[in-house]
Amino acid sequence: MVKSRIKRTIISILISVVMVSYFLTPAVAEEKTLTMKQLYYSIWPEYDKPQVLVIYTGTFVNNTGQPFSGELEYNIPKGAQINMVCETEKGMLCQRYITKDMGDYTKVIWKPSRTIQPGEEFPVMFEYYIDYLKGQGPEKSFEHIFRPAFPIENLSVEIRQPADSSNFKLEPEPQASQNDVQSGVQFTNYYYSFTNLTPEDQLTFKVSYTRETNKPSVTTNTNTNSGGQADTASVTPVNTTVIVLLAAFLIVLAAFLVYAINANRAGTAAQSSRSKSKKRGKSGPTGKKAGGSQDKEDLKKQKRKLRQMLLDGKISEETYQQLLAELEEE
Numbered sequence: 435m436v437k438s439r440i441k442r443t444i445i446s447i448l449i450s451v452v453m454v455s456y457f458l459t460p461a462v463a464e465e466k467t468l469t470m471k472q473l474y475y476s477i478w479p480e481y482d483k484p485q486v487l488v489i490y491t492g493t494f495v496n497n498t499g500q501p502f503s504g505e506l507e508y509n510i511p512k513g514a515q516i517n518m519v520c521e522t523e524k525g526m527l528c529q530r531y532i533t534k535d536m537g538d539y540t541k542v543i544w545k546p547s548r549t550i551q552p553g554e555e556f557p558v559m560f561e562y563y564i565d566y567l568k569g570q571g572p573e574k575s576f577e578h579i580f581r582p583a584f585p586i587e588n589l590s591v592e593i594r595q596p597a598d599s600s601n602f603k604l605e606p607e608p609q610a611s612q613n614d615v616q617s618g619v620q621f622t623n624y625y626y627s628f629t630n631l632t633p634e635d636q637l638t639f640k641v642s643y644t645r646e647t648n649k650p651s652v653t654t655n656t657n658t659n660s661g662g663q664a665d666t667a668s669v670t671p672v673n674t675t676v677i678v679l680l681a682a683f684l685i686v687l688a689a690f691l692v693y694a695i696n697a698n699r700a701g702t703a704a705q706s707s708r709s710k711s712k713k714r715g716k717s718g719p720t721g722k723k724a725g726g727s728q729d730k731e732d733l734k735k736q737k738r739k740l741r742q743m744l745l746d747g748k749i750s751e752e753t754y755q756q757l758l759a760e761l762e763e764e
Contacts, residue, residue: 468494468502470586471555477578479641480596482746483563484648485515486576489748490560494584496550503549506558508542509581514562519544522557525736525761539581567648575642582631591626593641597651605640616747617652654742736761 473492481487488510496502510516512535519542520528531544542560550556566576580591595602597619608624615621628637737758744754 466498466502467504467584468506468550468556469497470582470584470589471495472588472590473586474590474592475580476592476594477639477641478594479567479574479576479643480645480648480651481594482650482652482654484567484650485563485565486567486578488514488562488564488578490558491748492558494550494556494558496552496554496556499552501549501551503546505543505545507544507583508560509536509583510540510542510562511564511579512538512540514540514564516542517561517563518559520559521547522559522757523760525757526559526739539579541583572644572646573642574645575640578639578641580637580639582633582635584633586631587629589628589631591628591637591639593624593626593639595622595624595643596645597621598647599643599645602643603641614747617654617745619652621651652746654746733761 471493473490476487476489476491478487478489490508494506508519516531516533518526518528519531520526527547529544529547531542534541534543546556564578566578567574582589593604593608602622604624606626608626610625612623612625613620614623631637740749740754740757740761743749744751749757
């Protein structure tokens, strides 16, 4: 009879966990997302690879009115190669992510490392490569579509003309242009400015030019890519919601089984047996200790990556100094 009661209770727990997971998943999906206060969106064809490099450098702001611990998303073209999904609040902290096929494009989903409070700002950096130019000769062209996955208050778009190219044309017409020197190479950058975009908005940019070679405009250290990809496990995506639900189920099930076994033994065993049962119930596996502080070699790598980003023009001198100071404070 006791076994039958335990069996019924376990079945009830399983049903409860399934119901909780069913209602929890839509709640997570419907959670309000953050707003991008300022986004610098760069499109650099044939910069440090023969492909087109696309870079997000921006600052989210939590204007949801409540603490935010949900997921953030980026939309990218199908076939794009993700290079980094990072927070830049305290140096380059790259995060794990998952991808989801949306048909015409791919969605990149990731979760910030901490809860973002109402009104708080949260800086990020994200970049990927897309091979628009594969198989093209000297006359090159591509069409790039920007699909925002979040509201954007201010968007600045920069399109960089490759070195040693001519007949460079853009659609729509750029609003401004400026010459720039990066890594000893002369570039011309073209700019657009947009405000108050929503996830329903879509921007299309058409680029064409003549260039005899498909070699990158600049050469970079072989140990680092365009943005100095951080040494993290971001290439191993995980589904956080599934892990949390599974862990919660196992904990509840294990706790109930221990309780049921102890209660059954308590009715038939002697006092000494009950004492031993309690000791066994209290014992458990010892958790692993958290990792220690970052060693000096990791700090040197972070500094080299920041320096490379400065040399490549990915960040300004002011941003470089700020990130460097935050690294040294840790």
